[in-house]
Amino acid sequence: MKIVLSEDNEILRKSLSFFLTSKGFTVDQFSDGQEALDAIEKNSYDLILTDINMPGKSGMEITQYVRQSIKSDIPIIIFTSSGVEQTELDSFDLGANEFIAKPISPAVLLVRINKLLNTRL
Amino acid sequence: MVEIWELYKNSNWVEPFLIGSICLFVGISTVLYLLIIESRNRKIKHEKLRNEYEQIIVELMYSVVFMDVPFSSVKEEQNYAMFLKNTYFREVLTESVINLHKNYDGVYAIKLEQFYKESELINNSFKKLKNYKWEVKCKGITELSEMNITDAFDIIINISKSKNKTLKITAINACIKLVGVKGIIHLTEHPYPIDDWTQVNIINAFKKHDIGDTQGVEDLLESKNTTVVALGLKLIKELKLTQKLPHVKQLTERAPNTLIQYEAQSVLQALNVNL
Secondary structure, X not given: OEEEEEOOOHHHHHHHHHHHHHOOOEEEEEOOHHHHHHHHHHOXXXXXXXXXXXXXXXXXHHHHHHHHXXXXXXXXXXXXXXXXXXXXXXXXHHOXXXXXXXXXXXXXXXXXXXXHHHHHO | OHHHHHHHHOOOOHHHHHHHHHHHHXXXXXXXXXXXXXXXXXXXXXXXXXXXXXHHHHHHXXXXXXXXXXHHHHHHOHHHHHHHXXXXXXXXXXHHHHHHHHHEOOHHHHHHHHHHHHOOHHHHHHHHHOOXXXXXXXXXXXXXHHOOOHHHHHHHHHHOOOOXXXXXXXXXXXXXXXXXXXXXXXXXXXXXXXXXXXXXXXHHHHHHHOOOOOOOXXXXXXXXXXXXXXXXXXXXXXXXXHHHHHHHHHHHHOOOOHHHHHHHHHHHHHHHXXX
């Protein structure tokens, strides 16, 4: 299973990448939203895991582009430190499958990833 | 005086003065240039070291947080033992642990807290509280409160009495995070006015940390300091503490001034409407 991990917080991105790799996933990690989007267009992935506030393109823009321009139904999980209700509503409106507010529990994240991937299969 | 005037008039001083000035200018410029180069080199070196350390720290964190390797084993590993004695490595390690703790929840956050204590990074944070620079003190306070070190409460509450506003707000926020309402009860005896900015920060800290037990907020209404009473009223209004309404009602009857009386009535009105 191939995952795009888009997060500008380096230590969090690397540690999550380590964690997901140890659970058997192949993780392509990006600190820039535009670079993540370029990779999504070029390659085939099973799931997108993205932060909202990032340089290049935001997680919201990535979600919008994937759903409206690429017209892909790939599962998207947005995680962000914003606790604002409207942000969560906007994420679902744009087509995100899951919204996780930071701080996150990697164990819970794993369960949600597996759930989404199983649903898709 | 005449001699100085003669020296000035015969213009013999001009040449050595100009040469001296030029030499001084060139000398100072060279020293400043060398200082800038040295500072830049040091920063580049630190940046390179930071990148190198971050890779090691990610692996270290992975072992501790995800693989449940005890710190006692990590400490004995040759790869890490050498680094753990390095001051700059410990500084980067502290920043990384704090950063991860802000982003991780549940059992992973607890493991990070455990690591912070066992690796004695906690001592570095306590040392920062004794530093004479307020910004370093703020850093130490933020680290200790982020890692929920309640033992630091007594020291932080003393720092919250500081005259430096940023330090004071940081310390009060930390006290609220560590012990909730108890972190501001001491304000009832506060002799000086608490400005609006500090009050806003205190209210924000309550909202941010989602303090469940609000027992004691009503004590702020008993203070002789009217700004503390105003803070208590704002907290009751913003946190919608309807159970405190009897205390607010009592205050309207014995308010020290019309402004407080008006604020108390406005709180009663706002919360009664919400009811």
